Amino acid sequence: MSVTINTIINGKAVSASADASTSLLEFIRDTLEMKGSKLCCNTGECGACTVIYNGKPINTCVTMAADANGAEIITIEGLADGDKLHPVQQAFVDTGAVQCGYCTPGFIMSVKALLDRTKKPTAEDIEEAVSGNICRCTGYNKIVDAIHLAADRIAGRA
Amino acid sequence: MAKAELKIIGSSPARMGGIDRVVGKGVYGIDLMLKDQLHGAILRSQYAHAKIVSIDTSEAKKIPGVHAVVTADDAPNVRYGRSYIDRHILARGKVRFMGDPVAAVAADTPAIAKQALKKIKVVYEPLPVAIDPEEATKPDAPTLHDDMPLPKTIPADGKLKNICGHAVVHVGDADKAMAEADLVVDEVYETKMIHPQYLEPRIAAAQMEPNGRLTVWANAQAPFPVRQETAKMLGLPLNNVRVISAGLGGGFGGKGSGITSGGAVEPICGLLAIKAKRPVMIVLDKAEETISTTIRAGARMYIKTGVKKDGTIVARTGKVFYDAGGYSGFGVQAGGRCTNMLGGWYLIPNCHIEGYTVYTNKQVCGPVRGPGGPQAAFAVESHMDSIAAKLGMDPTEFRLKNTPKAGDKIVGVAKLRDVSLGETIRIAKENIGWGKAKLEKNQGIGIATGSWIESAGPGGGAIVKVNEDGSVTVHIGKIDMGTIPGFGIPMIVAEELGIPVSDVTVLNVDTDASPWDAGTVGSRGILVSGGASRLAAIDARNQLFKMAAGKLEASPDDLEIIDKQIRVKGTPAKSVPLATVATDAHNVIGEVIGRGYCDNLQLVAEEKAHGSSQPFTTHACIVEVDTMTGNVKILKYVAVHDIGQPIHRAAAEGQIEGAAAMSIGQALCEQVVFDKDGRTMNPSFVDYLMPTINMMPRIETTLVEGYPGAGPYGAKGAGEIACVPPMACIANAIFNATGVRIKTLPLSPENVLRALKEAGKA
Numbered sequence: 001m002s003v004t005i006n007t008i009i010n011g012k013a014v015s016a017s018a019d020a021s022t023s024l025l026e027f028i029r030d031t032l033e034m035k036g037s038k039l040c041c042n043t044g045e046c047g048a049c050t051v052i053y054n055g056k057p058i059n060t061c062v063t064m065a066a067d068a069n070g071a072e073i074i075t076i077e078g079l080a081d082g083d084k085l086h087p088v089q090q091a092f093v094d095t096g097a098v099q100c101g102y103c104t105p106g107f108i109m110s111v112k113a114l115l116d117r118t119k120k121p122t123a124e125d126i127e128e129a130v131s132g133n134i135c136r137c138t139g140y141n142k143i144v145d146a147i148h149l150a151a152d153r154i155a156g157r158a
Numbered sequence: 159m160a161k162a163e164l165k166i167i168g169s170s171p172a173r174m175g176g177i178d179r180v181v182g183k184g185v186y187g188i189d190l191m192l193k194d195q196l197h198g199a200i201l202r203s204q205y206a207h208a209k210i211v212s213i214d215t216s217e218a219k220k221i222p223g224v225h226a227v228v229t230a231d232d233a234p235n236v237r238y239g240r241s242y243i244d245r246h247i248l249a250r251g252k253v254r255f256m257g258d259p260v261a262a263v264a265a266d267t268p269a270i271a272k273q274a275l276k277k278i279k280v281v282y283e284p285l286p287v288a289i290d291p292e293e294a295t296k297p298d299a300p301t302l303h304d305d306m307p308l309p310k311t312i313p314a315d316g317k318l319k320n321i322c323g324h325a326v327v328h329v330g331d332a333d334k335a336m337a338e339a340d341l342v343v344d345e346v347y348e349t350k351m352i353h354p355q356y357l358e359p360r361i362a363a364a365q366m367e368p369n370g371r372l373t374v375w376a377n378a379q380a381p382f383p384v385r386q387e388t389a390k391m392l393g394l395p396l397n398n399v400r401v402i403s404a405g406l407g408g409g410f411g412g413k414g415s416g417i418t419s420g421g422a423v424e425p426i427c428g429l430l431a432i433k434a435k436r437p438v439m440i441v442l443d444k445a446e447e448t449i450s451t452t453i454r455a456g457a458r459m460y461i462k463t464g465v466k467k468d469g470t471i472v473a474r475t476g477k478v479f480y481d482a483g484g485y486s487g488f489g490v491q492a493g494g495r496c497t498n499m500l501g502g503w504y505l506i507p508n509c510h511i512e513g514y515t516v517y518t519n520k521q522v523c524g525p526v527r528g529p530g531g532p533q534a535a536f537a538v539e540s541h542m543d544s545i546a547a548k549l550g551m552d553p554t555e556f557r558l559k560n561t562p563k564a565g566d567k568i569v570g571v572a573k574l575r576d577v578s579l580g581e582t583i584r585i586a587k588e589n590i591g592w593g594k595a596k597l598e599k600n601q602g603i604g605i606a607t608g609s610w611i612e613s614a615g616p617g618g619g620a621i622v623k624v625n626e627d628g629s630v631t632v633h634i635g636k637i638d639m640g641t642i643p644g645f646g647i648p649m650i651v652a653e654e655l656g657i658p659v660s661d662v663t664v665l666n667v668d669t670d671a672s673p674w675d676a677g678t679v680g681s682r683g684i685l686v687s688g689g690a691s692r693l694a695a696i697d698a699r700n701q702l703f704k705m706a707a708g709k710l711e712a713s714p715d716d717l718e719i720i721d722k723q724i725r726v727k728g729t730p731a732k733s734v735p736l737a738t739v740a741t742d743a744h745n746v747i748g749e750v751i752g753r754g755y756c757d758n759l760q761l762v763a764e765e766k767a768h769g770s771s772q773p774f775t776t777h778a779c780i781v782e783v784d785t786m787t788g789n790v791k792i793l794k795y796v797a798v799h800d801i802g803q804p805i806h807r808a809a810a811e812g813q814i815e816g817a818a819a820m821s822i823g824q825a826l827c828e829q830v831v832f833d834k835d836g837r838t839m840n841p842s843f844v845d846y847l848m849p850t851i852n853m854m855p856r857i858e859t860t861l862v863e864g865y866p867g868a869g870p871y872g873a874k875g876a877g878e879i880a881c882v883p884p885m886a887c888i889a890n891a892i893f894n895a896t897g898v899r900i901k902t903l904p905l906s907p908e909n910v911l912r913a914l915k916e917a918g919k920a
Contacts, residue, residue, distance in 0.1 A: 035189040036182020038407070040357045041444045045843035048357055076182035089180040093172050096808030099640025099816065101179030102357040102407025108180060131852050134843075136357055136408050137640050139815030139822075140851045141859075142808065 003066050009034075010078025018065050025049045027065035028075060036076035036105050047133030050106035051075045057113040059132070076105035079112065088112050091150035092143075099137035107133045111147050119155040121147070166653045167871050170808035174644040174664060175405075187361040187377030187404030188441060195363065196225055196264040198430050198440035199271035200423070201278050202450055203253035203260055206289075206519035206836025207300060208282040210251055213261060218277040223266035226434035227274065233429055234393045238417060242322045242486035244306050247391050247422035247429070253282070254302055254484030255519050256836055257449035259421055264430040264438045287836045291516040292458055292479040294320045302484065302517040322482055323490030323515030325497040327569055330508035335473035339464025343545045347537035348902040349885070350456045351481065351830040352823070353448050354526045355848055356639075358407025360420040360447055362427035365437035371398045372431070375439075376424050379409045379637055380677025381667045383416035384424050391417070391425035392432070403667035406639035410820065411526040411878075412452055413639075414679040415488045419524055421450045445841035452524025453830060455481040455489060457496055459537040469551050469559040476500045478513035480523075480530070487522035488529060489515045495530030495611075501569025502538045503579065503609040503774070504560035509569050519836045525679055528878035531610055532821050532885060536903065539606035539886030544899060553890065554587055554605055565769070570611075575769030576865040578800035579607060582776040585860055589796040590778035600785055601793070602895025605778040608882030610875070611770075615680055617756035619673030620690035622651055622698045624750035628722050628737035629661040632694075634687040635675020637667050641877060642683035645809035647691050650870060654695035656719030657736070673755075681875025684805060685761070685868060690754040692870040698752025705746055706739045761868055771867050773874040775799045777818065777883040779855070781891040785920045788911030790826060790892060792855040799859065802867035802874035810876045815857045817880035823849040825885040829904050 001020045005027065008014070018031045025042075028034050028051070037060060038048035044062035051060050052074040079086040085093070088111050098104050107130060114121055114129035121129070126147050135143060152158035178185050215227040230250035237243045249260045261278050265271035288294035288302065295318050302320055309324040336342060363375040372394060378384045378401075385401040388394075401424075406413065413419050423440055430438040442451070457480045464473040478497045482489030497513025515523075523529075546556035561580045562568050586605060587593075595603060621633040632651055638644045648662035665672070675686065703714035706724040710717065710732050718727050725733035743750045780794040797818055804810040827847040831839040840846045866872025885903060892910065893899045898917045900909065914920035 033191070034182070035184030038186075038357070039188060039441075040359065041843035043444075043842050043844050046357060076180075080181050085177065085180065089177075092180050093176040096170055096173065096812055098173055098176045098179050099809075099812050100356070100358070100406060100408045101176070101640065102186060104179050105182050127851050131850050134357065134848055134850060136355060136410070136820070136848070137816045138812050139817075139819035139849075139857050140854050141815045141857055142812055144851075144856070 005065050005069050007068050008072045010074055020066055022065040023061055024063040024065045024068050025060035028060060034075060034077055038102055038105055047106040047110060048103055050109040050133065052109055052113050057110045076108060079108065086112065087153045088115065088150040091146040091153065095142050095146040095149055097138060097142040097146040103133060103135045107135065107143060111150065115151055115154055119151065121151055164653065164871065166649045166659060168804055168807055170806060171649065171659045174648050175638065185405040186358050186407050187375060188358055190363050190375055190404060190439060192363055192365060192437040192439060195437040195439050196266060196434055197268045197271045198262060198264045198427055198438045199275055200259045200426060200440065201261040201275045202446065203249065203256055203258040205253055205282050205284050206256045207285040207287045208253050209285060210249060210253060211281040211283050214279040215261065218263060218274040221270060221274050221277060223270040224263060224274045225436060226264040226430050227261065227278065228429050228433055229261045232433065233391060236390060238387050238391060239486050240488060241490040242306055244303055245485040247425045255521055256838060257521060258484060259426060262426050262430055264434045287519040288320060289518055289520065289832060289834065289836055291481040291518050294516050294518050295514060320517040321514050322486040322517055323493045325494035325513040327498055327501050327509055327511040329569060332473045332475050332508040332510040335508035336464040336475065339472050340467045341548060342462065342464045343541065343548055344462040345541055345544060346458065346460050346901060347540060348456065348458045349533045349536055350903055351520065352454045352828040353830055353846065354410040354412030354454065355846065356408030356410055356412055359444055360413065360423055360442040360451060361404065361440060362420065362423040363437065363439040364428040364431035366431055366435065371400060372428050373400045373402065374424050374428055375402050375404050377404045377406045377413060378419060379406065379414040379639065379679055380416050381637065381669055382635060382674050383677060385669045387417040388425045388428055391422065392428050401669045403637045405666065406637055409639045411529065411679060412524055414525045414677055415452055418487050418522060419452045444843060448830065448841040448846060449521065449838045452487055452526065453521045454526035455483065455492060455523035457481065457533040459500055459534065461500060461537050461541050463541060463545055465545055465549065469549055469556050471504060471506050471560050473508040474501060474506050476511040478511065480513060480515045481520060482515045482517050483520045483522040484517065485522050488525040489523035492523055492525065492529035496534045498570040499531055499534035500537060503568050505562050505566060506569055520832065527817060527820060528610060528881040531878065532824065532881045535606065535608050535882040536885040539883060540889050540899065540901065543890040543893060554583055554592060557583055557607060571770050573769035575771040578862055578865040579774040581862055582774050582798040582800060583607060585862060586776035586778040586796055586798040589798065589858060589860060590780065590794060592778065595780060600895050601780060601782045602891040602893065603780050604887050604891025604894055605776060606883040606887035606890060607774065607776045608879060609772055609774050610681060610879040610882060611772055615682060615758065616676045617758040618675035618686040618690055620687060620694040620754045621673055622691065622694040622752035624698050624702065624740045626737060626741040628657060628735065628740055630655060630657065632662060632664045632691060633672045634664060634691060635667055635672050636678040636683050636687045639678065641678055642687055646684060646688055646805035649806055650688055650692050651695045654692060655699055657722055681878045683877065684873045684875055686756040688805065688870045688873060689756040693754030694752040697754060698750050701747065701750050701752065702736065702739050705743060706734055709734050764868065771865060773800050773867065773879050775879050775883060777887040779887050779891050781888060781895060783892055783895045783910065785914055788907035788914065790888065790905055790910060792888065795855040796858045797880060798862060799880065800862040800865045801876040802865060802869065803863065803872040804861055805873050810861065811859045813876045814859050814880040817878060818857050818884050819849050819854055821881045821884035822854065824903060825888040825905055826853065827904055827906055
């Protein structure tokens with residue numbers, strides 16, 4: 001059974017139909033052909049598919065596309081302002097936090113959501129915010145560096 | 159180029175391709191979408207060991223939207239393998255592990271493909287299974303491969319079976335020396351299977367071109383071996399197969415062993431594309447991947463060492479049972495390396511170790527990050543600690559007492575050139591606060607060392623093309639998975655050509671255009687592609703200087719490139735833009751194309767003449783053990799590494815920290831768990847635990863310089879060695895905290911608690 005899904009993605013109204021069993025990740029990647037959100041575990045464990053959904057980070061692989069009707073969604077493609085990267089994106093590039101880069105979009109969305117909530121995150125805030133994102137390349141060191149750098153830049157401390 | 163003159167090497171510029179990755183451009187294999195593509199899916203064995211009585215695909219073929227259903231009968235009857243040629247792309251007559259591919263379909267949608275798999279009727283006759291590699295060698299164990307002979311060095315007297323690899327280390331007279339030792343310590347250590355769990359699933363896509371060529375897209379670490387094996391499996395000549403490397407979301411050696419890594423997903427996809435006459439793409443599901451692709455094998459290691467009262471090691475003996483899985487895969491090489499490394503990297507004058515790589519009904523061993531090394535080091539470095547405790551010696555002093563120096567030989571290495579081991583131990587002691595750190599109740603401090611080889615294996619090439627505007631395009635045969643192509647290669651080329659790093663583009667591998675390469679494996683990116691790219695850049699520079707010399711009325715030897723200007727040294731006013739010379743080349747030599755090659759024979763000869771300058775490392779940590787729950791928390795972790803001259807400093811640190819994290823995961827939680835029938839109990843990420851940020855300490859990395867390696871500018875490989883020490887490092891700290899030595903991984907809460915209870919400490 002096909003359903004029509006109306007959402008606002010990265011500020012633009014989007015209307016498309018998909019099978020009722022489609023996950024939000026499949027809807028974004030396969031129906032809308034926006035490939036930035038990543039498919040990995042498909043069980044909500046790794047965070048590679050994270051988007052910001054009505055202001056909160058969620059795993060799109062375990063969210064039904066049909067439930068997103070009327071939702072406002074920001075994906076990794078919606079962060080940069082033209083050629084100007086969002087401070088979180090820029091910080092990931094600058095600190096060497098992007099190794100293979102496959103977990104990066106999910107991490108960036110989780111961190112953006114964190115820094116939308118607080119300008120000066122504590123170590124505990126950071127740990128809590130990205131505890132649902134797995135990175136297999138970095139051992140998390142450079143990612144933590146990136147989060148601090150982004151927070152400092154957003155707050156005008158760096 | 160002297161070190162003082164280096165402008166770029168050793169810094170940390172932004173990674174090539176970094177912006178594409180943070181804005182969500184689809185650069186990975188999984189992001190591919192071929193026009194009119196079908197969705198491929200693979201039917202996998204539900205038995206760990208069984209005869210295939212029959213396969214009936216007729217019902218599956220009738221489903222509307224199914225375009226091809228293939229079994230082994232649809233492919234040429236040829237096998238693949240690295241040392242033992244023991245595997246068909248689809249199981250023929252028998253399945254040997256749960257996850258072995260049996261049939262495949264191509265359909266209009268993933269849902270139809272899945273439905274078709276369910277309609278394929280396979281009749282199996284289950285056979286007894288062999289799960290434990292040591293038990294599998296015994297005469298009464300089930301036989302996995304009827305037609306695979308034992309290695310020639312094993313007597314065919316029926317006492318041993320299922321062995322595909324036999325390695326022997328023999329130095330001096332270990333039995334005699336052992337008899338003369340003051341103390342003999344005899345132990346058994348065991349590691350379990352882990353999955354590399356790169357985040358991007360394996361993909362393959364294939365399409366037949368109108369001219370009869372087959373194009374394959376693969377997220378594999380070794381595109382050329384994939385081409386060679388795919389061509390062989392499908393009966394095609396190499397010039398009719400083109401493999402294009404899609405971007406990789408991690409690999410860690412799990413995608414490194416040709417078609418073995420993905421369980422032949424590339425030739426299966428090719429076969430489907432040929433039969434369906436349409437492009438086909440296969441994406442493995444993560445749980446499917448855990449049961450079917452290559453893994454870091456488990457090993458059981460018997461280790462016995464004789465020492466004098468003063469701590470001098472006089473003898474070591476040992477035995478290794480290394481798990482190949484259902485097919486030989488990379489098991490023979492990894493098992494051999496494990497056997498060698500069980501001899502340690504200390505002064506051991508007498509040594510005898512036998513290593514067996516054994517077929518079992520499990521997933522196939524791949525070259526996962528330091529194949530054989532982390533396993534051996536868990537045994538060696540736990541054992542060293544154990545001996546020190548029995549001698550009443552400080553563990554670091556015991557190690558330093560037996561540390562080799564320049565000119566010494568160690569097991570498997572005839573002569574060492576520079577030896578940083580002692581210095582890494584001393585720095586790690588300082589950084590962790592050895593003997594100084596105040597430890598609370600149930601807290602402990604541990605140390606472990608490691609080494610790794612990087613000199614074995616074929617070389618590879620590089621092509622550096624200087625464009626008309628002075629920018630540069632580089633072809634190498636290694637892929638970018640967060641390793642050297644995006645980080646170090648642009649720096650090396652920029653350094654030699656006097657241009658900004660951002661003016662260099664390194665292309666991904668296309669076997670039609672890229673120079674041949676064995677793959678991004680074995681910590682060899684810097685050695686092979688780094689060395690080749692440097693020589694190619696120098697070759698290009700020489701061509702430019704030869705052409706510019708006439709214009710500038712100077713000798714080519716007197717020229718330099720600064721800020722994209724070719725100029726006469728000492729006379730900056732006499733200059734010509736790099737772009738002008740590169741453009742003028744059109745009328746002279748056509749194009750400036752520098753070629754370089756990493757000559758492996760030369761590397762081997764140099765090592766023979768001057769000795770090996772291999773990397774060494776020491777890790778140290780402080781842990782706290784919760785004696786109520788068995789949970790181990792790492793409070794502080796230091797990693798000290800000699801990797802020679804770092805090329806991209808942040809990338810080198812990142813490799814070290816990531817590799818350490820992977821082995822910290824294996825130490826504390828990771829394990830592929832089996833039941834007695836060989837069924838994987840934890841295939842999905844819900845049950846397969848990996849380190850998240852919550853359990854990872856901040857890894858404090860120190861790079862020790864001054865011990866130049868065989869790579870460009872004195873660099874050494876950095877991708878694998880940090881996987882070597884962590885498991886023993888943590889086990890040693892737990893021993894220091896509790897007095898309990900745990901000899902089987904993982905050091906998970908339940909295993910730690912059980913060990914504490916058995917020792918009456920919980």
